[in-house]
Amino acid sequence: MHKHAMTLISLPESRADAEALDEVDPLARCRAAFALPEGVTYLVGHSLGPATIGAMEAVREASEGAWLNDRVGAWNSADWIQLAERVGGRTAKLVGADASEVVVCDSVSVNLFKLAAAALPLARTRRLVVETDEFPTDQYILEGLSGVADVELIRAEPGQGLAQLNGGVLVKSLVNYRSADVADMVADEAAAQDEGGWIVWDLSHATGVLDVQLAKSHARLAAGCTYKYLNGGPGAPAFLYARGDVAGELSSPLPGWMGHAAPFEFTSDYKPKHGAARFACGTPPILSLAALDGALKVFDDVAMRDVQAKSRSLGQMCLMMAEGMGLDIASPLDPQRRGGHVSLRHPDGYPLVRAMADWGIEADFRTPHTIRLGLSPLFLSYAEIWDAMSELAEIVETRSWDTACYREKAIVT
Amino acid sequence: MHKHAMTLISLPESRADAEALDEVDPLARCRAAFALPEGVTYLVGHSLGPATIGAMEAVREASEGAWLNDRVGAWNSADWIQLAERVGGRTAKLVGADASEVVVCDSVSVNLFKLAAAALPLARTRRLVVETDEFPTDQYILEGLSGVADVELIRAEPGQGLAQLNGGVLVKSLVNYRSADVADMVADEAAAQDEGGWIVWDLSHATGVLDVQLAKSHARLAAGCTYKYLNGGPGAPAFLYARGDVAGELSSPLPGWMGHAAPFEFTSDYKPKHGAARFACGTPPILSLAALDGALKVFDDVAMRDVQAKSRSLGQMCLMMAEGMGLDIASPLDPQRRGGHVSLRHPDGYPLVRAMADWGIEADFRTPHTIRLGLSPLFLSYAEIWDAMSELAEIVETRSWDTACYREKAIVT
Numbered sequence: 001m002h003k004h005a006m007t008l009i010s011l012p013e014s015r016a017d018a019e020a021l022d023e024v025d026p027l028a029r030c031r032a033a034f035a036l037p038e039g040v041t042y043l044v045g046h047s048l049g050p051a052t053i054g055a056m057e058a059v060r061e062a063s064e065g066a067w068l069n070d071r072v073g074a075w076n077s078a079d080w081i082q083l084a085e086r087v088g089g090r091t092a093k094l095v096g097a098d099a100s101e102v103v104v105c106d107s108v109s110v111n112l113f114k115l116a117a118a119a120l121p122l123a124r125t126r127r128l129v130v131e132t133d134e135f136p137t138d139q140y141i142l143e144g145l146s147g148v149a150d151v152e153l154i155r156a157e158p159g160q161g162l163a164q165l166n167g168g169v170l171v172k173s174l175v176n177y178r179s180a181d182v183a184d185m186v187a188d189e190a191a192a193q194d195e196g197g198w199i200v201w202d203l204s205h206a207t208g209v210l211d212v213q214l215a216k217s218h219a220r221l222a223a224g225c226t227y228k229y230l231n232g233g234p235g236a237p238a239f240l241y242a243r244g245d246v247a248g249e250l251s252s253p254l255p256g257w258m259g260h261a262a263p264f265e266f267t268s269d270y271k272p273k274h275g276a277a278r279f280a281c282g283t284p285p286i287l288s289l290a291a292l293d294g295a296l297k298v299f300d301d302v303a304m305r306d307v308q309a310k311s312r313s314l315g316q317m318c319l320m321m322a323e324g325m326g327l328d329i330a331s332p333l334d335p336q337r338r339g340g341h342v343s344l345r346h347p348d349g350y351p352l353v354r355a356m357a358d359w360g361i362e363a364d365f366r367t368p369h370t371i372r373l374g375l376s377p378l379f380l381s382y383a384e385i386w387d388a389m390s391e392l393a394e395i396v397e398t399r400s401w402d403t404a405c406y407r408e409k410a411i412v413t
Numbered sequence: 414m415h416k417h418a419m420t421l422i423s424l425p426e427s428r429a430d431a432e433a434l435d436e437v438d439p440l441a442r443c444r445a446a447f448a449l450p451e452g453v454t455y456l457v458g459h460s461l462g463p464a465t466i467g468a469m470e471a472v473r474e475a476s477e478g479a480w481l482n483d484r485v486g487a488w489n490s491a492d493w494i495q496l497a498e499r500v501g502g503r504t505a506k507l508v509g510a511d512a513s514e515v516v517v518c519d520s521v522s523v524n525l526f527k528l529a530a531a532a533l534p535l536a537r538t539r540r541l542v543v544e545t546d547e548f549p550t551d552q553y554i555l556e557g558l559s560g561v562a563d564v565e566l567i568r569a570e571p572g573q574g575l576a577q578l579n580g581g582v583l584v585k586s587l588v589n590y591r592s593a594d595v596a597d598m599v600a601d602e603a604a605a606q607d608e609g610g611w612i613v614w615d616l617s618h619a620t621g622v623l624d625v626q627l628a629k630s631h632a633r634l635a636a637g638c639t640y641k642y643l644n645g646g647p648g649a650p651a652f653l654y655a656r657g658d659v660a661g662e663l664s665s666p667l668p669g670w671m672g673h674a675a676p677f678e679f680t681s682d683y684k685p686k687h688g689a690a691r692f693a694c695g696t697p698p699i700l701s702l703a704a705l706d707g708a709l710k711v712f713d714d715v716a717m718r719d720v721q722a723k724s725r726s727l728g729q730m731c732l733m734m735a736e737g738m739g740l741d742i743a744s745p746l747d748p749q750r751r752g753g754h755v756s757l758r759h760p761d762g763y764p765l766v767r768a769m770a771d772w773g774i775e776a777d778f779r780t781p782h783t784i785r786l787g788l789s790p791l792f793l794s795y796a797e798i799w800d801a802m803s804e805l806a807e808i809v810e811t812r813s814w815d816t817a818c819y820r821e822k823a824i825v826t
Binding site: 035037042044047048050051055056059060062063064067068069071072073074075080106107108109110113117132136137139140141143144145147148149150155227233234235236237238251252253254255256257260263264265266267268270281282283284285286287288289291362364366367 | 448450455457460461463464468469472473475476477480481482484485486487488493519520521522523526530545549550552553554556557558560561562563568640646647648649650651664665666667668669670673676677678679680681683694695696697698699700701702704775777779780
């Protein structure tokens with residue numbers, strides 16, 4: 001095997017190479033925490049992370065333990081009242097932030113709305129910017145905010161958001177959901193700040209798979225998904241980051257009681273909590289939040305640089321093998337410019353993904369032609385990816401999807 | 414026992430009377446669905462409904478069944494993708510609405526924001542109104558919307574919201590969270606509509622305990638809590654109602670992808686779903702939503718008029734007995750003007766509530782002096798309430814809280 005000099009990528013050239021990498025993989029021990037069946041290679045961790053023992057236990061404890069036994073008293077006995085901030089603190093460690101800078105609440109959509117609205121009064125110009133290949137819900141949310149706040153929304157061409165920022169507020173994904181292209185957070189933040197503009201980072205496809213360093217990148221505002229690489233469970237509440245030195249200047253447009261400094265005094269006037277917690281809103285969905293809390297245990301004692309390095313190696317291996325099959329590659333070949341998944345294109349993409357599932361290889365499909373393979377480094381091994389890609393080669397070579405009825409339409413999230 | 418002529422209230426005058434009422438109670442069979450321990454009289458169902466067998470099973474099925482076994486495929490196999498609308502349909506039956514008029518999503522706070530923002534462009538005048546004794550988060554949310562949309566917010570004195578509406582948008586609870594006073598939905602809606610104004614009803618303390626008839630009351634917009642009398646679990650997602658004939662005119666200020674007619678086509682332009690479902694936003698917290706779905710089973714084949722009648726009888730019994738103890742009554746004596754809880758005031762309210770807990774009677778406390786007793790008719794019996802109030806009489810008479818250390822501060826929600 002050889003190492004990619006620039007980026008320390010481990011690229012196996014045989015199954016024996018892959019096995020050798022697994023033997024020295026510092027993350028190999030994490031697999032035991034996941035409740036994954038034998039015979040399945042799960043490449044959809046970028047969409048819905050799989051169940052972990054920790055998440056299962058935490059949900060059972062919250063429902064059949066605290067709720068059942070303590071009823072309303074569980075808000076105190078299980079300290080649910082602080083859970084959103086506690087889980088925020090666990091998440092903060094994974095994105096290079098302080099505990100007080102992150103809170104878990106609501107969905108990514110709602111959190112992007114809050115942050116973009118809160119940034120508007122601080123931006124040099126009152127305008128919203130989003131690129132036309134941004135994740136659709138981010139575009140919709142800015143359209144909604146644009147309407148309710150009567151602010152111009154600029155729909156920039158892909159890659160042109162910053163050029164059109166002009167001191168306004170840009171919502172931007174660190175990792176593009178389709179191609180896995182990674183933005184340059186340090187350069188983009190510096191450029192935006194230089195002209196009095198603000199970026200709200202959507203970290204949905206980055207968190208838990210890249211070594212995101214919010215503080216070091218001078219990022220000020222971000223939100224992200226917890227049900228992808230953080231394995232928090234279906235629709236687990238999202239996180240929101242507001243840097244410590246700016247949080248105090250920000251007002252949530254959705255100042256619900258859970259963001260109030262003293263919610264149980266029931267006063268008419270709003271006094272926000274310190275830090276990111278001021279962006280909490282209504283009562284959080286505790287069972288879903290508990291699952292996320294339990295799922296995050298697998299990240300204890302894991303170094304995010306190891307996570308990032310392994311994901312990039314796995315992705316590189318996928319791309320090299322996919323190239324050999326003649327598949328169209330829709331992700332950057334440079335691992336430093338790529339997130340945790342790789343995208344391939346094939347005119348028969350959907351039936352191909354269905355055929356893969358019959359071989360135990362679970363991937364996802366995005367219209368019209370994109371196959372995405374998510375490389376979650378905590379539960380995937382090099383040998384497993386080697387085998388899956390070898391099988392994919394056979395599927396592609398034999399066009400095995402032509403022999404079965406795989407052509408109906410799917411819904412996956 | 415005698416019947417209150419005007420309102421068909423069953424008011425027992427002895428424990429034998431109470432037992433006789435239990436014997437003919439059409440809701441008595443529901444108790445078996447609840448996971449409540451022996452020896453506890455749970456009077457906090459207006460804050461957090463207790464766990465039910467149905468909710469426990471549904472959570473376990475969603476987490477240890479669908480998520481664990483089907484992973485991302487569960488969005489299809491367990492039909493999670495429609496769950497918010499399906500649970501909305503179950504909730505609709507309990508508030509006199511059609512299935513398509515109700516969706517379950519986000520929190521009450523977020524849903525009130527959406528509805529108030531959506532009503533603004535349709536209101537005759539661009540103003541927001543809320544009363545100063547309204548549930549605080551409702552006030553905070555309108556303050557937030559007022560800021561982001563640059564709309565005047567009128568803080569009306571208690572009871573004066575409608576008088577100050579002037580064709581604007583009023584957020585109003587059907588049942589006051591403190592006193593349990595019930596507003597006159599029919600009269601208020603008529604008055605608001607006559608002058609081109611809109612009311613967004615907060616049904617949090619009404620749903621699941623009163624026979625709310627949204628269609629018959631001509632109500633157009635409402636949101637409400639599902640973790641109180643609907644027993645959906647801690648922080649279970651809230652519901653949102655938009656009447657069928659107005660939903661199409663309304664635009665959500667938070668148009669997330671789950672409210673899009675075709676979320677998986679990933680287009681840049683927003684096409685809202687039909688009906689209330691257009692107000693769905695981000696990916697819903699499935700485990701919490703599943704718990705609610707399971708909890709609602711207990712309402713199958715239950716007539717809401719029976720629920721309302723029993724709750725009023727239980728409440729009347731509490732108030733009559735509390736009057737005999739010399740307690741200060743902070744709820745309407747007329748059962749038709751009262752929601753599902755009764756509020757009492759005592760200068761030693763908090764230690765008194767703590768002492769009650771030692772007798773197995775769980776109630777809640779709101780600063781500075783209010784003791785609230787929630788009368789959830791699906792799991793409480795007449796005899797149980799008779800016994801609890803008899804014990805409360807003894808606690809009050811002996812001032813038993815003076816003998817123990819009950820004076821520390823609590824947090825309950």
